[in-house]
Amino acid sequence: MNTSHVRTRFAPSPTGYLHIGGARTALFNYLFTRKMGGTFVLRIEDTDQERHVEEAMQAIFSGMRWLGLEWDEGEGKGGAYEPYYQSKRGDIYDRYFEKLVQSGRVYECPAPNKRDKDGNEIPGTSEGTVWRFRFRRDGVMTLHDAVCGDISVDYRNEENTPDMVLKRTDGSYIFHLVNVVDDIEMKITHVIRGEDHIMNTFKHLQLFEAFGAQPPVYAHIPLIQNPDGSKMSKRDVGAQLGVYPEEGFLPEAVVNFIALLGWNPKNEREIFSMKELIELFSLEHVNRAAAKFDITKCKWMNQQHILLLQPDEFVQRALPFCTKHGLTDTAQLRTAIASVQSKVQLLREVPKWVHWVEEVQYEADAMEGLQDNAREMLNALAEAFRALPEWDAEAAFALIKPLCKERGVKVGAGMYPLRVALTGSHVGPGMDVILGTLGRDEVLRRIEIFPR
RNA sequence: GUCCCCAUCGUCUAGGGGUUAGGACAUAUGAUUCUCAGUCAUAGAACCGCGGUUCGAAUCCGCGUGGGGAUGCCA
Numbered sequence: 035m036n037t038s039h040v041r042t043r044f045a046p047s048p049t050g051y052l053h054i055g056g057a058r059t060a061l062f063n064y065l066f067t068r069k070m071g072g073t074f075v076l077r078i079e080d081t082d083q084e085r086h087v088e089e090a091m092q093a094i095f096s097g098m099r100w101l102g103l104e105w106d107e108g109e110g111k112g113g114a115y116e117p118y119y120q121s122k123r124g125d126i127y128d129r130y131f132e133k134l135v136q137s138g139r140v141y142e143c144p145a146p147n148k149r150d151k152d153g154n155e156i157p158g159t160s161e162g163t164v165w166r167f168r169f170r171r172d173g174v175m176t177l178h179d180a181v182c183g184d185i186s187v188d189y190r191n192e193e194n195t196p197d198m199v200l201k202r203t204d205g206s207y208i209f210h211l212v213n214v215v216d217d218i219e220m221k222i223t224h225v226i227r228g229e230d231h232i233m234n235t236f237k238h239l240q241l242f243e244a245f246g247a248q249p250p251v252y253a254h255i256p257l258i259q260n261p262d263g264s265k266m267s268k269r270d271v272g273a274q275l276g277v278y279p280e281e282g283f284l285p286e287a288v289v290n291f292i293a294l295l296g297w298n299p300k301n302e303r304e305i306f307s308m309k310e311l312i313e314l315f316s317l318e319h320v321n322r323a324a325a326k327f328d329i330t331k332c333k334w335m336n337q338q339h340i341l342l343l344q345p346d347e348f349v350q351r352a353l354p355f356c357t358k359h360g361l362t363d364t365a366q367l368r369t370a371i372a373s374v375q376s377k378v379q380l381l382r383e384v385p386k387w388v389h390w391v392e393e394v395q396y397e398a399d400a401m402e403g404l405q406d407n408a409r410e411m412l413n414a415l416a417e418a419f420r421a422l423p424e425w426d427a428e429a430a431f432a433l434i435k436p437l438c439k440e441r442g443v444k445v446g447a448g449m450y451p452l453r454v455a456l457t458g459s460h461v462g463p464g465m466d467v468i469l470g471t472l473g474r475d476e477v478l479r480r481i482e483i484f485p486r
Numbered sequence: 487g488u489c490c491c492c493a494u495c496g497u498c499u500a501g502g503g504g505u506u507a508g509g510a511c512a513u514a515u516g517a518u519u520c521u522c523a524g525u526c527a528u529a530g531a532a533c534c535g536c537g538g539u540u541c542g543a544a545u546c547c548g549c550g551u552g553g554g555g556a557u558g559c560c561a
Contacts, residue, residue, distance in 0.1 A: 323492050449521070
């Protein structure tokens with residue numbers, strides 16, 4: 035099987051949601067495969083029917099599509115090695131298992147005891163029989179990992195490497211068997227997966243050998259941890275990929291961010307497109323140390339990618355967040371949205387910056403910042419606005435500065451009450467945009483009804 | 487317990503036998519713009535410890551410590 039054509043796979047188990055770490059594993063596989071001009075397979079490892087969750091499967095598909103990680107074989111794509119669901123490949127596993135029976139590499143024995151929720155064995159709870167794989171125990175095994183280098187484990191030490199169960203009491207097969215069989219059948223050449231699989235890889239190497247098959251190249255990538263170094267779990271900030279679209283992250287930003295978690299192009303650039311990542315990616319530049327997940331930098335990166343968007347593209351992407359917030363899609367709204375492109379980190383923040391287009395909600399902290407002379411200032415401004423022969427945002431805006439100077443107030447301080455009166459907030463777009471969007475009548479009305 | 491992996495600013499990282507140990511996020515200060523945001527400038531901030539090799543170690547080696555992973559009829 036000396037094919038030079040690279041074939042990789044992402045093989046998630048649909049037992050939960052799509053984890054950010056899983057997304058990064060998928061990304062590294064994708065980048066490597068595209069770089070090599072190979073084929074990227076999506077295989078669903080759903081052998082554990084009890085824990086199988088349909089929604090989790092959809093989360094995997096939609097998450098990968100959102101990130102732009104198109105697979106070449108698998109769900110919706112077909113391929114030469116169908117089916118791509120392990121639950122539908124039982125006969126293939128039977129065939130391979132039979133080989134192990136014939137060669138005497140498996141043996142039937144009493145099932146192990148059950149375990150409590152802490153993982154401790156409960157004596158005397160063994161029921162039925164299972165089939166175990168007989169490991170070769172004639173020395174030290176060495177794995178030549180593309181990221182971690184050589185790693186060795188002594189298989190003469192049975193304590194660490196008890197013969198593994200391959201077939202359950204109910205006749206179904208364990209991950210190790212199906213994973214290896216599928217990698218053989220699907221002609222996978224490179225396995226890029228989380229470091230938590232390193233110990234499994236020795237088991238898999240033995241299985242490849244037992245089947246007389248050439249094992250793939252393995253590359254174990256470091257795990258992603260919480261900021262405190264603990265393992266990321268479902269509840270942790272940023273753990274679920276599904277929340278990123280909702281929060282207003284751009285997929286290109288998330289891709290960029292997780293690509294740089296454990297991999298580095300060895301230069302000082304930080305902002306990359308998917309295309310650039312594909313060009314630059316290499317397994318040799320993957321780190322060995324685990325990386326902690328920093329949502330703050332992820333947001334900063336999102337901001338950088340927002341800045342790169344064409345203005346109308348930004349409006350298109352931000353619009354759904356505004357309409358979801360109850361705002362109506364109007365030309366004024368679009369203008370307002372476009373004006374805050376350089377001010378937000380997340381698309382989700384956009385409605386907060388533009389909701390004044392339709393209504394004013396006076397924010398408490400904005401009101402607190404008002405000086406005593408706010409009313410006078412507003413009255414003076416209203417008078418000046420009224421005096422304009424024709425409403426023109428530029429002209430109106432130009433009136434503000436001299437008026438402030440005349441009254442001996444700093445321009446910023448003078449404009450603050452106007453901003454609060456018109457938008458209810460101390461943050462927002464430039465005043466010229468606000469004046470232009472609202473028009474004279476609305477500007478005067480809002481000044482009038484302002485409760486200060 | 488046993489086995490495996492890892493260790494540079496708070497975080498992501500570059501570098502790697504002789505460097506002012508570089509960049510970015512975050513933080514602080516200043517400038518600027520209409521407040522905020524943004525932008526610009528400046529500052530503080532790191533080679534886990536101990537031995538060894540060496541003229542010289544953050545870098546190589548050993549030990550220790552710390553962290554992570556594995557040790558399932560989960561994947």
